[in-house]
Amino acid sequence: MKVKYYLNHFVLMLTPKVLFKIKKVNIENYDVNNDYVIRRVLYYCDFTRNLEFSGECEILDYRRKGFTSYYYDLKEFLYFFPGYFRFNYYFGDETHIELEPTLFKARPIEGDNRNSVLFKLDKRRHFRFVNDKIKYSDKKDIAVFRGAVTQPHRIRFMKEMFEHPLVDAGQSNSSDEHPEWKKPFMSVDEQLQYKFLICLEGNDVASNLKWAMSSNSVVITPKMKFETWFMEGTLKAGIHYIEVKDDWSDFEEKIQYYLEHPQEAEKIIKNAHDYVEPFKDEKLEQLICIKTLERYFELSGQYVNENHNDNNQSS
Template sequence: MKLFYYLKHASLEILPQSVFNFNRSRLEKKYQSLSQEITNRVNYYCKVESPFVLPENETQIGNYRRKGYTSYYFDLKEFLHYFPKQYRFKYYFGDETHIEPLPTLFKARPVAGDNQNSVLFKLDKRRHFRFVNDTLSFDDKKDMAVFRGAVTQPHRIRFMQALFDHPLVDAGQSNPSSEHPEWQQPFMSVEEQLQYKFLICLEGNDVASNLKWAMSSNSVVITPKMHFETWFMEGTLQAGIHYIEVKDDFSDFEEKIEYYLAHPEEAKQIIRNAHEYLKPFMNEELEQLVSIKVLERYFELSGQRQKKEV
């Protein structure tokens, strides 16, 4: 898979500009009927409302180079190919959610507050945008919730303190813990986690990396209120519609689990809603077009590209 990944991006480097222009036109024509939906997504990712000017010494497409964060680099470079090499842009890679003074391409941003200078782009997608083909029905899964992951942030520590060894939860951390060695539990594959009716998704440094595949399963996602969002538009997800929301201190966790175990049809409706929400993100060509349009919008607002008349 990694070899194919690198070969794909190496081939993009040698393609003539005409190939990218043709693909953009093809995608625009194919998804013309979804133009309003695409515009809505672009406006969500790029909330910048006023024109801005980038410094002359800002990164140009032509001198954009890899400096660590390989997947981030390639995920952005794939769509920079569609634009002139003299175009400039600001970007920030990694699990970082601060707000820059000028519009900057980020993987994640805070849901609340003045976040318009963080322009969301689909970065680190091989890690975050994974989906599963869950063949096990909700009814046939274990009547429990499961969590596996690193436990270093205060909110994850709070979760383990509240629910480790709870009879309705199989919780374990993947990193060593000298203070709580009992918290470290054996590795559990995605396939093994899919045997549980409820999948606990906890934010890390930004969003929960398991959220997308969990929502594509036949299990129900459980999470406290989300504070960060990515290309997945986590800020538009609705509690009780797409996932089960619990309090930050997890004091209502058992109550919520017991309720949905007693009302399985409501749990299954949440699963159906989650699957419906996922559909646009699973359309690779549509994702390509939206990515192109986000960069178009960024370059238009920065005065480097003339807005296309409709």
């Protein structure tokens, strides 16, 4: 998959600009629910129009500097725009708010986050989905967690829930203070054997949330504080996932309820699948990526002129 990913981007680098114009027309003619497309574009990019926008980088001068997957995920869609268009971008697990509109992978859900324009970055890691063939009713009646435990909220979770009878919790990194927390690697397929999947935010969002919501298990998480292209801020507790308190004090009550009411758990799974489904439509995703950048350039005072000189588009 990694070789295929980089090979695809190598081919894009060699593709004549005129073919991107043709491809853009083809993508924009995709027969989809236009209201849904507009809603998502406005969610990602809705900052105040800025005619004095400076922008730190021209598309023509965009260069790779660390975070290779971020670079290529953005580059893939910059090909569709003039090389003289300017933009700001920030790569990595960072969620601060810049003074000018800036492309980010993640942003805080609460507060004025409009200058953080969400884009689909690091998608190979975050946008993975599963074809879960195990029925919810056939899974183990407990929750599972595997992951690195370094942030305070993850440490708090392990202190509260490690060895809880309804949780199989283990950390993937070593711990001098709590060596007992380290457990063997557990594959996604192995985790799918459990009825409940615990998704904990790390430096920003939980990287397992997308595939967990595409499974036949139920996601359990405290209230989410960050969001990405997946629009975590629109997810609803009790509808798409089970929400527990930050101190996990209501975990047992919540999980027992859904164990005793399996039809309610399966309703959450169905809602999660419905939410995930559009994100699995590659052509729809391409369309929304293009339209998000288009709106970014428009709001920053850079009119998208389809008759621009192709020489200015080159990259």
